[in-house]
Amino acid sequence: MRNRLRRATRSLRSADRGFVIGSASWPRTAADRGLRQLTVLADHGKLWFAIAGVLATRKGPWRRAALRGAASIALSSAVTNGLGKALLRRRRPAVHLLPRHRRLRTPPSSSSFPSGHAASAMAFTTAVGVESPVLGLALVPLAGTVAYSRVHTGVHWPSDVVFGMALGAGVAMATIRWWPLRASPARPRRRAPALPTGEGLLLLVNPSSGIRDPSAELADRWPSAVLLHPRPGTDLIDELNAHLDRAPRVAALGVAGGDGSVAAAAAVAADRGLPLLVIPTGTLNHFARDLGITGTQDSAAALAAGSAVQVHLGAVRIDGGARQRFVNTAGVGGYPELVRLRERWQPRWGKWPAAAFALLRVLIEAEPLPVLIDGRPHRIWLLFVGSSTYQPRAFAPSWRPRLNDGVLDVRYIRADLALSRTRFIAGALSGALVHNRAYVQRELERVSIEVLGAPTTLAADGELGRTGRVFDFTAHHAVLDVYS
Template sequence: MMRPRRLRDLRPPGLPFHAVQRMDTALVDRVARLPRGPWDPAFSWLTRAATHSKLWIAIAAGLALKKGPSRRAAAHGLMAVALASASVNIVAKRLLPRTRPHPAALPVHRFLSPQPTSSSLPSGHSASAFAFATGVGLLSPPLGAALVPLAAGVAYSRVHTGAHWPSDVVLGSACGVGAAFVTRTWWARLETAPPARTTPAPAPALERGEGLAVVLNPASGPAGTDSAARVRELFPSAMVKEVGEDDDAAEVARTLAATSGVRALGVWGGDGTVGAVAGVCADLRMPLAVLPGGTFNHFARDLGALEGADVADAVDAGTALVCDLGRVRAERGDPEAPEEVRVVMLNTASVGVYPNLVRRRDHLRRRLPWLPKRAAGTLAALRTFGASTPTWLEIDGVRRKVWTLYIGRGRYWPRDIAPLERPILDDGVLDLRAASARPRFARLRLLTALVTGTAERSPALHEWDAEEVELAALGRPLVLAVDGEVVPGVRRATVRVERGALTVYSPRAAG
């Protein structure tokens, strides 16, 4: 086989950095002199596998199979690849035209065919490789360290196969690292939620449910479930009262509480039914046992009461905790003679599009159980805010134009537009978050923040804590959603938190 010509004779004319070109020529000449071996097909395969980022997408898919830091690291790595690829291939290659190495520079068995026709400077493969490795490493240093040799192999393969000059690879790698650090400022830094904390509360130990009266909503729970039989199985000695469609769960609870021998109330149903009975327990200072009979059971989840057997054990042992309670007082109808509505708030209240966001998020999580919670919330928020209209209202006397006002009974995490977790049930505050529609390009700014994971730092999202908040409609009456139940036609409303108002049996208290 003929020896390839030395590259000093093939140097493209007109390059401004002659010293760099001389170094590139010398290095490629040395690569051309390497003996033939099994590394040749290996580097050829590696460079083709990294084309269009196929290699990094495949690795990210593998990392995403395991829930946790590796999944977030993979997502961040792909975000960095997207930025690096766009900046190098769309911008840098147009601004820095350069001829690629001549086919005669390397042996024919090693040279990449067909050779790319775009500018040689900088290397897009190298940029994507180091963007992915660095992006993953910023969130998971061990995984990033494991990927660096592979990224370096991809970068070198571009020189080994004649696709790039060495300086192209160096600049491309630097662009990739820079892109990863840029996207690090986009990527949501998950504020660590505080450790779950409970305040123990005294409660009677009711063995087999002796002294417990349970309000049961038979319409709650999965179809075909015999709710009454399940409750009697858990609490053989308890009194069980089913509520009909026309019954008021709160009145039924008050009647049961006045029955001789009743020392605690229980409830089987969704958050609406649970809230009605919880209000009675708070008024009478009577312990409450919550059974997971609803569709989502958000309050029961926070109590650690998603399993009926665990709740029964807590009631038997008398393990209970202190919990705050939210109270909503709303005026609706004729302003001259308004109707007053009072509702208990266990979890959240909202004005605007937040209920639609929650419904979409929960729908995604049911259909795609492998989808991370935060990703489901982001996708739901994008769809909701992209198609919604803002609402005018007064919040504590201040006029605001908002997409949504979210009110959490207690602080929720993450601190963005789609919170999921409430580790402390008695912190005594309302968690308020307003997605403002007032700034210029507010919708675009909010959607951009959602895509980049920076909603909690967006100027369109305002967060604050309070013990009480007053709302007033400006123009059309408001639709106020409380724990999934809709209160239409609201002209004024007050939401406040009662600290430590409720004692609840909970498996968490045992911990």
């Protein structure tokens, strides 16, 4: 076995040297200068980070591709420079093997194996392709050219480049373990009234939940709709119910705003048996994204076609009081602070980095919360309850493949284990959080949380709500048809 490995190594080195010496006789062309400039441009990932910046200007797959690509470059660079070059020392090709016009002015002096440029190029391209195959294919020629430029300029052997590309692709695919792909949702389709001009539509418009007032645009798109603007300081549910009691005929209820406004409208629509139209104009639009609605155009198409999906709403009763419905998530402990920090940092850093840093800060600063979960004593750092099952199953739950599975997604981080926070962070970084004792994830139809101490605040659908000691959560409390 050892002799075979030695023979394979000698053959590889001979092939490397043969290619470099053979290519030295190629005639001089304009491509020589272009390859030198390209390889310098790709130093330290500058080329790929610039492309990521362009991709990040567009929401959806492009922005996710940019974030996954940037993360893959960082990981591949750490593996290549921190492990590969440190453990597998190899001399770079001798500069005299190639003509002067192809050499770099300041060639690198680190270990030749593997090629960091090739690893970064393939890591970024593969990561982009994971989110958007079309974009990934478009980047393949550029990535291949950057990788080859390292051989053409004499700073790497061909095998350095091949192994670097394989390493980069592997790192990019490994990110799926921590950051699973967002699959196409599978939901039963429903029929709802088709209202192309908005006739029979009562549309709640909450300008305070977004960065601008969309009233003029919505009135132009649905001229027959009735637009309702809430009065400052009033309860949205009370105002909607009061208007519906006076309205002659309403076929559907609409809401233009963020998740807090949507939750209020959803509660009223469920009570009244009305289909709900969601127009994402708020700062938080997680529910709309789970519906597959990215803007007003999507909402208009669904309303005109009468196309809807069935949604189950979660509910919570605080200290035995009135039941409060939620469309996305609710939580106690450090969760309210996590929500506040994540939403404050998300516009600047993106969702995943903001969620990670918010969680880290909460875990560092939070005090353990003693609670009874269905009557059993626990100490936790934070507790998350989702309406329907969220993905990924481990760190940073962010989307739902179904909105009507009739369960609560209950997750909490234990504080009653030695080094529980360290265990949780290690599990999150290793991608093995599902099997981590410090992290609990269960799917339940109902759960009761009793706080053993001072009353704590409930965060629901991105907004801080009432305080209390006993929180009774229920799944599948109401069924709602939502245009999608």
